Amino acid sequence: MFESAEIGHVIDKETYEAEVPALREALLEAQFELRQQQRFPVIILINGIEGAGKGETVKLLNEWMDPRSIEVRTFDQQTDEELARPPAWRYWRMFPAKGRMGIFFGNWYSQMLQGRVHGLFKDPRLDQSINGAERLEKMLCDEGALIFKFWFHLSKKQMKARLKALADDPLHSWRISPLDWQQSATYDKFVKYGERVLRRTSRDYAPWHVIAGVDARYRSLTVGKILLEGLQSALKRPRIHPHKVSAAPLFPSVDQVNLLDSLDLTQQLDKDDYEEQLITEQARFSGLMRDKRMRRHALIAVFEGNDAAGKGGAIRRVAAALDPRQYDIVPIAAPTEEERAQPYLWRFWRHIPARGKFTVFDRSWYGRVLVERIEGFCSKADWMRAYGEINDFEEQIADAGVIVVKFWLAIDKQTQMERFQERKEIPFKRFKITEDDWRNRDKWDDYRAAVGDMVDRTSTEISPWTLVEANDKRWARVKVLRTINQALEEAFEKSDKREKKLQKRKR
Amino acid sequence: MFESAEIGHVIDKETYEAEVPALREALLEAQFELRQQQRFPVIILINGIEGAGKGETVKLLNEWMDPRSIEVRTFDQQTDEELARPPAWRYWRMFPAKGRMGIFFGNWYSQMLQGRVHGLFKDPRLDQSINGAERLEKMLCDEGALIFKFWFHLSKKQMKARLKALADDPLHSWRISPLDWQQSATYDKFVKYGERVLRRTSRDYAPWHVIAGVDARYRSLTVGKILLEGLQSALKRPRIHPHKVSAAPLFPSVDQVNLLDSLDLTQQLDKDDYEEQLITEQARFSGLMRDKRMRRHALIAVFEGNDAAGKGGAIRRVAAALDPRQYDIVPIAAPTEEERAQPYLWRFWRHIPARGKFTVFDRSWYGRVLVERIEGFCSKADWMRAYGEINDFEEQIADAGVIVVKFWLAIDKQTQMERFQERKEIPFKRFKITEDDWRNRDKWDDYRAAVGDMVDRTSTEISPWTLVEANDKRWARVKVLRTINQALEEAFEKSDKREKKLQKRKR
Incomplete structure (x- = not known):
């Protein structure tokens, strides 16, 4: 995999100086066009051997192009805000907006390679990470991102010579960190696992480019030309307008029976039972959220449902059990301008709760396979891949x-009509009913089909859907709270078991 | 100041239950209207004595109103990302957007009170903090924010009784933190300094409301009614449209001589001098940025100037001295939707560099007193107060x-014309010239006047303006770099002196 990069490519000064001006001009043009179109972001991943010119090349790119629309990001020590959230959060918060370029030093690849080389984990975990990176990049590309992955390479001999030269040069010796020397000792492992990673993550939509790092002119020209070609062809790609596809179910069931038909919507609670059970579940919830095991977890509750199904009321009963300092409620409406300039899931990633915290999503990322699918706000390809994403x-x-x-x-449809009527009549509820609600009602069957597909495709063991019979608000509220409590208890039990296993192993 | 709050207000259950439904309904209506108008944010500050019902009241407000547009924020331990930035950054990042409500527990007042009570500093520092809070709130209100400040009060006797009751109740004892007991010991000081703070920061635009905390029904009704009245009257305030005021200088100088006339625009550097000096200054800059004293500082460079004055080129020469991982370049264009929903300075606060880092602003917060003033994008009152803000x-x-x-x-005007022409002709520079540039050129004199006012009003010892003669690009680039270097060296020297003083005192 690295053979070609070790044979010693060299570009002479004359050739270099003759080629650079035109390359630079073309890169600037492409960058300008990128900014004008604001159609996709560019993500450049920088990996490889220390001393192979990663930093120098990035610096050069900043000089060749307009640095005002380039963001260079490093990911070394995680901050405590990052440590409190899923590992990918730190990358999501740094993705460049459409029209801009982000250069990621120390990205997901460096993290998995360091971990494997230093023996923090073995091949199975490495392969999991590789798989995760692949899916992340696939999703980014499907969302329009243009990804370049550069591996800067040196042979072992070249690397040692390079580090020595730097160390001997008083002007540059500060640039060698203890980490660099360490890598010299782990070169073989680093290259071995690097190869595994490159092999598995080089895909048509985001291939790796191995850059021979020993000659500065060669590597600069090569990187510049790869960037230019990639940019130019991406800029020429036709703009894809979301097809206004009809919202047929994926494979409508032959007998027309839908998952939602299986619900017994007549279930209800009388007032006394409701009040007793509600208080019990609220107290239980409040206790669970204060449990010290909660410090290792965060909680997300997603509320979707028919219009007027009582999402707001249910959320209020959930929130009422807690101190308002413990939770955030995120109402999801149309995305803002900044959100539209990012991949679809970005606006949800930004609200992921820190450990110990609780976030309620009032509507959610499922909008893509519900309203966006039905209204044709995205293409069929978009919502079809959304299930997997x-x-x-x-x-x-x-x-x-x-x-x-x-x-x-x-x-059911009858209950919805009654609630719409009621909302129109009660003054302080009138703001709950809009034109959209009536329009959505006309698409009742489309929603029914979309919900069936959604649940079939995204109700998983790690994150199951709970269908809530909500004709009776009391029944719904208690069921919601009880479900949350069960989920918390199960998660705590699992944590306990894991903890015990770890304790045993330690003994 | 707290006398009325200690006399023991009580509301009986009947009165309370009779009044709450209508109050709640009216609050919901007002909140809905707030969300519809999206005209201003509501910031509610919660302070006062522990045990006086702060948490309970906030919980109740969340129950009475729609919690989906309320954000409850606590500010206890600073995260490391917050510690690396100016103290106010953590508040700025949490301000609610227009149309939403933010409830701030543990805000700037609690921070200054804790500091003073525990002797971290003395009255002069407290007064500085008070003054800072006042200016912050004035600015927020001028930007349209509606601020409520609630001080929940208990007499010393009431507080002790309350803490004891809580401790004795097994269902509630977890709610008392060691901090609460500590406050019991420091009650007198807390009230004394609290009074000082309230007295000085109760202003017409953001008055304090002292709430007698002993009776839950009394305090709930009181807070609810204050909120309702404040909301309703703010919602009725007429919308102020920015006046298209003519951009006359504040007090045009009688002889028509402007600050910019004092510049000697003929200054220049020949190529050899330029190259030598540029390399020298870049090396100096690179060294200073790596100086370990830089870890205590951050650097911001603001670039403003006539169109085609060479901002981009100067920024490139500054950036070229550094590793791209050390800096961020923030181009300032029209604000995004999320930025428009916040006070004017918010979009700059979000880019404040962490300690050790460097941010270049390509155009900046001065847009308000330049383009916004001249184009009438904001009212005269807005840009007039911007100097102070x-x-x-x-x-x-x-x-x-x-x-x-x-x-x-x-x-000068002639040089600008030559550069515009040049840009039109050179293909890869063509994107640098737009319709706006020609329009701005017609307003040359307005800009001249605005720049004069800007420098007069915002060139301060802590942050002086440097006027750069930029007819000769070489001269300008070297001057820019040299000025940055001098600023860094001065700052480092000051740090050293302070350090030495501290060392002496310790001996």
Whole structure:
């Protein structure tokens, strides 16, 4: 994999100086066009051997292009805000907006390579990370991002010579960190695992480019030309407008029976039972949130449902059990300008709770496979791939200890009509009913189909959907709280078991 | 100041239950209207004696109103990302957007009171903090924010009784932290300094409301009614549209001589001198940025100037001295939707560099007194008060060790014309010239006047303006770098002196 990079490519000064001006001009043009189109972001990943010219090349790119639309990001020590959240959060918060370029030093690849080289974990975990990186990049590319992955290479001999030369030069010796020397000792491992990573993550949509690092002119020209070509061809890609596809279910069930038909919407609680059970569940919830095991977890509750199904009321009963300092409620409406300039999931990643905290999403990332699918706000390809992306997303946050509980509050068409009428009549509820609600009602069957597909494709063991019979608000509220409590208790029990196993192993 | 709050207000259950439904409904209505108008944010500060019902009241407000547009924020331990930036940064990042409500527990007042009560500093520092709070709130209100400040009060006797009751109740004893007991010991001091703070920061635009905390029904009704009245009257305030005021200088100088006339724009450097001096200054800059004293500082460079004055080129020469991982370049264009929903300075606060880092602003907060003033994008009142707000802002960040260097790159009208022509002709520069540039050129004299006022009003000892003669690009670039270097050296020397003093005192 690195053979070609070790044969010693060299570009002479004349050739270099003859080629650079035109290359630079073309890069500036492309960068300008990128900024004008504001159609996609560019993400450049910088990895490889120390001393192979990573820093120098990035510096050069900043000089060749307009540094005002380039963001260079390093990811070394995690801050405590980052440590309190799933590992990918730190990358998500740093993604460049459409029209801009982000150069990521010390990205997900360096993290997995360091971990494997230093024996923090073995091949299976490495392969998991590789798989995660692949899915992340696939999603970014599907969202339009242009990704360049550069591996700067040196042979072992070249690296040692380079480090020595730097160390001997008083002007540059400060640039060698203890880490660099350490890498000299782990070169073989680093290259071995590097190869594994490159092999598995070089994909048509985001291939690796191995750059021979020994000659500065060669590597600069090579990187510049790869960037230019990639940029130019991406800029020429036709703009894809979301097809206004009809919202047919993926594979409508032959007998027309939908998951939602299986709900017994007549279930209800009388007032006394309700009040007793509500208080019990609220007290239980409040206790669980104060449990010290909660410090290792975070909680997310997602509320979706028919219009007027009582999401707001249920959320209020959940919140009422807690001190308002413990939770955040994030209402999801149309994305803002800054959110539209990022991949779809970005606006949810930014609200991921820190450990110990609780976030309620009033509507959520499922908008893509519900309203966006039905209204044609995105292409069929977009919402079709969203199921997988959402599963990946939920798996990532679950792996970091986030407990995700998802509710679909279901009512029947008659109940909805009664509630719409009621809202129109009661003054302080009138703001709860809008034109959109009536329009959505006309699409009742489309939603029914979309909900069926959503649950089939995204109700997973790590993050199951709970369908809530919500014709009776009391029943719904108690069921919501009880479900959250069960999820917390199960998660705590699992933590306990894991803890005990670890304790045993230590003995 | 607290007398009325100690006489023992009580509301009986009947009165309470009779009044709450209507109050709640009206609050919901007002909140809805707030969200619809999206015209201003509501900031609610919660302070006062422990045990006086702060938490309970906030919980109740969340129950009465729609919690989905309320954000409850606590500010206890600073995170390391917050510690690396000026103290106010943590508040700025949490301000609610227009149309939303933010409840701030543990705000700037609690921080200054804790500090004074525990003897971390004396009255002069307290008064500085008070003054800072006043200016912050004045600015927020001028930007449209509606601020409520509640001081929940208990007499010493009431507080002791309350803490004891809580401790004895097994269901509630967890709610008393060691801090609460500590406050019991420091009650007198807390009230004494509390009074000083309230007295000085109760202003017409953001008065304090002292709430008698002993009776839950009394305090709930009181807070609810104050909120309701404040909200309703703010919602009725007429919308102020920015007046398209003519951009006359504040007090045009009688002889028509402007500060910019005092510049000798013929100054220049020949190529050899330029190259030598540029390399020298870049090396000096690179060394200073690696100086270990830089870890206590951050650096901000602001670039303003005539169109085509060479800001981009100067920024490139500054950046070229550094590793791209050390700096961020923030180009300032029209604010995004999220930025428009916040006070004017918010979009600059979000880019304040962490300690050790460097941020270049390509155009800046001075847009308000330049383009916004001239184009009438804000009212005369807005840009008039901006001078003071900007000075406050720069003082705050300077106090936290941020070194601010500000450049106005000045060229004459003839030079600008030549550069515009050149840009039109050279293909890869064509994107640098837009319709706006020609329009701005027609307003040359307005800008001249605005720059004069800007420098007169915001060139301060802690953050002086440097006017850069930029007809000759070489001269300008060297002057920019040299000025930055001098600013860094001065700041380091000051740090050294302070350090030495501290060392002496310790001996």
